[in-house]
Amino acid sequence: MTVSRRNFLCGSAAIGGAILFPITRAGAVSSEAAATQSTEILSWIAINADGSITFRVPQVELGQAVTTTIPQILAEELDADWETIRVEFYDPRQNRPDGTPYSWTTTLGSSSAHYLFQPAHIAAAQVRDMLLSAAATRLNVSKDQLSTDGNAVSAPSGETIGYAELAPEAANLTHPAPESVTFRAAADRRFVGKPVPRLNVPAITTGKLVYGIDVDLPGMRHAAIRQCPVFGGSLGQVDETPLAGLSGNPILLRLKGGFVGYNSPVPEGQDPDLWAAPVKTDDSVVVVADSWWQAKSAVESLEIDWDTTAHADFSTEALRARLSKLAEGDLPVVLERGDTATALSAAPQRLSAKYVFPYMDPAPLEPLNCTVLVEPGRVSLWTGSQYPDDAHRIAAELTGTPPDQVTLHLMNCGGGFGRGLQNDFVHQAVQIAMTMPGVPVKLLWTREECIQHSSYAPFTVARYEGGLDDRGQIESWSLNIASSRSAEQSYGGTSFPYFFPNMRIGYQRDEWATLPFGWMRGVGMTQHVWMNYGFLGELAAASGRDQLDFYRDLLDPRHIPEVLETRDIAVERAARLRAVLDRAAEASGWGAPKPAGTGRGIVVADSAYYPGYASSTKAAVADVTLGEGTVRVDKVAITINAGTIINPDVVHQQLEGAVIFALNNTFLSEITVEGGQVQQSNFGDYPILLIDRIPQIEITILQGEGDPLGVGEDATPITIAAVLNAIADAGGPRIRSLPVKELELI
Amino acid sequence: MAIEFTLNGKAVSVDVDPDTPLLWVIRDHLKLKGTKFGCGVGMCGACTVHVDGRAQRSCVLPVEMAAGMSVTSIEGLDPEGGHPVQREWIEKAVPQCGYCQAGMIMAVSALLAENPQPTDEDIDMSLTNICRCGTYPRIRAAIHAAAEAMTAEAGQ
Numbered sequence: 090m091t092v093s094r095r096n097f098l099c100g101s102a103a104i105g106g107a108i109l110f111p112i113t114r115a116g117a118v119s120s121e122a123a124a125t126q127s128t129e130i131l132s133w134i135a136i137n138a139d140g141s142i143t144f145r146v147p148q149v150e151l152g153q154a155v156t157t158t159i160p161q162i163l164a165e166e167l168d169a170d171w172e173t174i175r176v177e178f179y180d181p182r183q184n185r186p187d188g189t190p191y192s193w194t195t196t197l198g199s200s201s202a203h204y205l206f207q208p209a210h211i212a213a214a215q216v217r218d219m220l221l222s223a224a225a226t227r228l229n230v231s232k233d234q235l236s237t238d239g240n241a242v243s244a245p246s247g248e249t250i251g252y253a254e255l256a257p258e259a260a261n262l263t264h265p266a267p268e269s270v271t272f273r274a275a276a277d278r279r280f281v282g283k284p285v286p287r288l289n290v291p292a293i294t295t296g297k298l299v300y301g302i303d304v305d306l307p308g309m310r311h312a313a314i315r316q317c318p319v320f321g322g323s324l325g326q327v328d329e330t331p332l333a334g335l336s337g338n339p340i341l342l343r344l345k346g347g348f349v350g351y352n353s354p355v356p357e358g359q360d361p362d363l364w365a366a367p368v369k370t371d372d373s374v375v376v377v378a379d380s381w382w383q384a385k386s387a388v389e390s391l392e393i394d395w396d397t398t399a400h401a402d403f404s405t406e407a408l409r410a411r412l413s414k415l416a417e418g419d420l421p422v423v424l425e426r427g428d429t430a431t432a433l434s435a436a437p438q439r440l441s442a443k444y445v446f447p448y449m450d451p452a453p454l455e456p457l458n459c460t461v462l463v464e465p466g467r468v469s470l471w472t473g474s475q476y477p478d479d480a481h482r483i484a485a486e487l488t489g490t491p492p493d494q495v496t497l498h499l500m501n502c503g504g505g506f507g508r509g510l511q512n513d514f515v516h517q518a519v520q521i522a523m524t525m526p527g528v529p530v531k532l533l534w535t536r537e538e539c540i541q542h543s544s545y546a547p548f549t550v551a552r553y554e555g556g557l558d559d560r561g562q563i564e565s566w567s568l569n570i571a572s573s574r575s576a577e578q579s580y581g582g583t584s585f586p587y588f589f590p591n592m593r594i595g596y597q598r599d600e601w602a603t604l605p606f607g608w609m610r611g612v613g614m615t616q617h618v619w620m621n622y623g624f625l626g627e628l629a630a631a632s633g634r635d636q637l638d639f640y641r642d643l644l645d646p647r648h649i650p651e652v653l654e655t656r657d658i659a660v661e662r663a664a665r666l667r668a669v670l671d672r673a674a675e676a677s678g679w680g681a682p683k684p685a686g687t688g689r690g691i692v693v694a695d696s697a698y699y700p701g702y703a704s705s706t707k708a709a710v711a712d713v714t715l716g717e718g719t720v721r722v723d724k725v726a727i728t729i730n731a732g733t734i735i736n737p738d739v740v741h742q743q744l745e746g747a748v749i750f751a752l753n754n755t756f757l758s759e760i761t762v763e764g765g766q767v768q769q770s771n772f773g774d775y776p777i778l779l780i781d782r783i784p785q786i787e788i789t790i791l792q793g794e795g796d797p798l799g800v801g802e803d804a805t806p807i808t809i810a811a812v813l814n815a816i817a818d819a820g821g822p823r824i825r826s827l828p829v830k831e832l833e834l835i
Numbered sequence: 836m837a838i839e840f841t842l843n844g845k846a847v848s849v850d851v852d853p854d855t856p857l858l859w860v861i862r863d864h865l866k867l868k869g870t871k872f873g874c875g876v877g878m879c880g881a882c883t884v885h886v887d888g889r890a891q892r893s894c895v896l897p898v899e900m901a902a903g904m905s906v907t908s909i910e911g912l913d914p915e916g917g918h919p920v921q922r923e924w925i926e927k928a929v930p931q932c933g934y935c936q937a938g939m940i941m942a943v944s945a946l947l948a949e950n951p952q953p954t955d956e957d958i959d960m961s962l963t964n965i966c967r968c969g970t971y972p973r974i975r976a977a978i979h980a981a982a983e984a985m986t987a988e989a990g991q
Contacts, residue, residue, distance in 0.1 A: 150932075151932055152930075152931030152932030152933065152968050153931075154931075286925070286928060287928060287930075289930075289933065290924070290925050290928060290929075290930055290933075291916055291925060293924075293930045293933035293936050293937075294916050294921040294924045294925055294930070294936065294937075294940060295869070295909065295910070295913075295914065295915075295916040295921065296867075296868070296869020296870070296908070296909030296910050296937045297869065297910075298933055299868070300871075300934065302868075302871070302872065303868035305863075305866060305868070311863070336852060380851075380855075380859060380863045380864070381859060381863060382852075382855050382856065382859040382863070383852075452967060453932070453934075453967060454871075454873050454879065454881060454932070454934045454935055454965065454966075454967045455871070455873070455932070455934045456872060456873070501932075501933075502932065503871070503932050503933070503934025503935075504931075504932040504934060504967050504968060505932075506967070533872075535875055536873065536874040536875055536876070537875075738928055742928065742931055742970070742973075743931075745969060745970070745972055745973070746931055746968045746969035746970065747969075748969070749969025749971065750969055771874055771875075771876050771878065772874050772876075772878040772879055772965060773876070773878060777879075777965045777967055778969075778971075779962070779963055779964070779965065779971075780958060780959060780962050780966075780971040780974060780975060781959035781960075783969075783971040783972060783975075785972075786972055
């Protein structure tokens with residue numbers, strides 16, 4: 090199908106005082122073109138000549154179901170016939186150079202539904218309004234007498250005109266202001282809020298869904314890569330002679346490592362360090378051959394000298410010691426209330442503990458890949474990047490091609506979990522293709538390269554000190570966070586929703602470690618929520634109080650300082666957290682007697698990275714049974730308020746997946762480094778849970794309102810915390826370092 | 836030297852290094868992309884196909900070992916998606932990213948051919964494919980539903 094692409098002019102309108110929604114204005118369509126082509130009315134929607142409707146989804150599909158949920162929003166306000174819809178990915182060129190018609194195209198921070206709901210909902214209502222206006226002119230009736238159904242506009246006379254027929258006229262109309270269009274009442278919704286079956290599932294079950302790895306072009310060659318085994322090392326000599334005898338016409342390339350870009354968008358004028366982390370590649374050796382198996386066999390047969398001396402002393406053991414020492418010292422203060430040092434020294438009861446989070450690899454199942462074709466004056470690339478606008482930028486900049494001559498075909502992706510935000514593999518693929526103009530080439534990493542050259546959740550050491558008064562109330566809370574290189578994630582400490590009279594949080598990132606930072610599901614919350622709740626659990630136990638009562642009391646607004654600038658926000662937040670906590674406790678029958686050897690943990694959290702950040706609120710209740718050196722997770726129950734729900738079954742899926750992701754983090758995931766080199770290489774030493782150790786998972790979605798809020802990541806941090814508190818509750822050890830080594834998961 | 840086998844009921848002949856894994860022959864030479872590459876060491880199961888009816892990890896099976904045998908990939912299980920396992924995968928909305936699911940479906944269909952009514956323990960023992968999205972609870976439910984459907988259909 091061809092969709093005509095025209096120049097986009099950008100306008101914007103403020104909605105509800107909160108969201109800026111840049112819209113595009115379509116140009117004229119010639120009548121010849123309209124007879125056979127699609128008519129794009131806004132960049133979100135094209136009405137096809139055959140009566141079907143194409144929806145463009147401005148994010149990659151990683152399993153979060155955007156290729157169903159975004160069409161649900163669009164179909165709702167367009168009053169589209171679901172049976173006629175087609176879905177395609179957006180073209181990043183639409184986001185440049187004239188603005189961002191989609192508002193947000195990066196898959197990060199569980200933001201798809203949250204950021205895209207308003208723009209999609211408004212765009213579809215605008216398109217419907219324009220179709221109605223076109224029909225009103227034709228029929229010479231007023232717009233409010235018309236109705237829509239089945240991709241057509243109907244008049245009271247019974248006359249109907251199909252959207253396809255009206256589209257060319259509608260496209261020439263001025264866009265109506267968002268305030269002037271009619272939205273469907275929430276009670277009358279046909280798609281939003283319904284468990285609409287995911288559109289791509291039939292294709293998945295027959296093996297027909299096309300992922301990046303499946304791209305196959307005429308004359309395509311295949312590239313396999315070996316990157317310097319030590320981050321920050323450099324390439325010495327490579328002996329090419331073994332290639333001479335190999336099949337597949339292998340050729341050898343040497344890629345120089347360097348800066349690629351940032352791993353998430355940085356708003357103009359902002360400090361990149363607050364929003365993102367730099368992405369770099371290392372020196373590498375590539376073999377391009379007729380088939381990937383030939384390329385991989387060839388690159389693995391090479392003897393390569395790497396100069397790794399500069400970083401060969403780096404190990405995670407040394408890093409643990411280094412960060413532990415840092416955390417025991419004075420770190421730059423990011424939050425301070427009261428006089429923590431004095432309060433601690435005066436406390437009748439004082440506890441301290443050190444918590445450790447290791448490096449982890451998000452490890453999506455589809456190995457990283459990107460296909461690129463460089464031709465004179467233009468570039469095409471195919472990839473399932475989570476940050477496609479930057480993949481597009483990289484291709485344009487590296488090749489010196491005008492951005493409008495760079496076509497990025499966004500592909501379905503076999504999982505992301507944050508890894509795909511780093512476009513290192515795109516940068517490499519473009520460089521490879523530049524050496525062979527006119528020949529498409531697909532770079533595919535092995536699993537070993539994926540694990541050993543990932544972008545890792547940061548190694549983090551947190552040192553806590555807490556003081557209890559005579560009544561068992563927490564008087565002082567001191568936290569020092571020392572992490573390996575990372576984006577700014579001090580919110581892991583500062584966003585913990587509890588207030589104590591004396592608080593001090595220090596935060597420092599250490600640049601010594603060479604492993605690159607990457608976003609991983611749950612981001613900073615995954616490192617910190619379990620630590621915060623672990624130490625809070627230690628204090629609760631020392632005060633002899635039940636977890637639930639302890640948290641409920643802490644969420645009383647009397648604890649929130651009167652002088653707090655954002656006190657209103659904090660009060661509202663505490664009420665929201667308490668409501669969800671209470672519902673979770675009720676749903677789980679909290680307080681019922683437990684058999685010996687079993688334990689329960691309950692936690693509540695949100696992802697309010699800063700005061701006022703719109704986040705879902707959710708609680709986890711975990712049940713565990715301890716055995717001789719073993720633990721079984723019997724059940725994890727998640728209760729969530731995520732605002733308006735677009736698709737409840739998708740929310741269930743995301744939460745189920747996030748619970749299981751958390752169990753991997755809790756019991757299995759750990760990247761270690763010796764001699765500067767990652768020690769794990771495949772699923773044998775970086776295992777992923779199989780079906781045999783999965784608990785019962787129960788999901789309760791609370792009635793919510795307002796914009797949809799994030800769900801993809803949110804069950805991960807709280808599940809880790811609830812399971813570890815349940816282990817302690819059962820009489821097991823207090824876990825202070827992940828993954829759990831004290832007990833074997835059965 | 837040409838290696839011959841049957842893929843999805845059709846005779847095929849490929850001229851490749853005999854140690855090329857069956858996975859890459861299916862994907863890159865025979866151009867069927869439903870069978871996926873996940874680990875390359877036979878651990879994750881994304882590459883599972885049937886060889887003479889049994890589930891095999893095709894990423895570690897040299898194509899010469901498949902010579903003369905009958906290979907079925909996801910495309911050949913039921914091209915219309917009508918196999919009870921595929922139907923229940925849709926009914927229970929199992930997939931998320933979907934990348935492992937072709938291998939899962941091939942592993943499960945082979946399991947059910949051997950053991951038409953697997954218990955939860957049987958499933959735990961025999962299904963060793965990785966799903967990174969964590970669709971396991973739905974996979975288990977779909978296996979039981981498919982087992983019931985197949986038993987009901989066999990009884991008719």
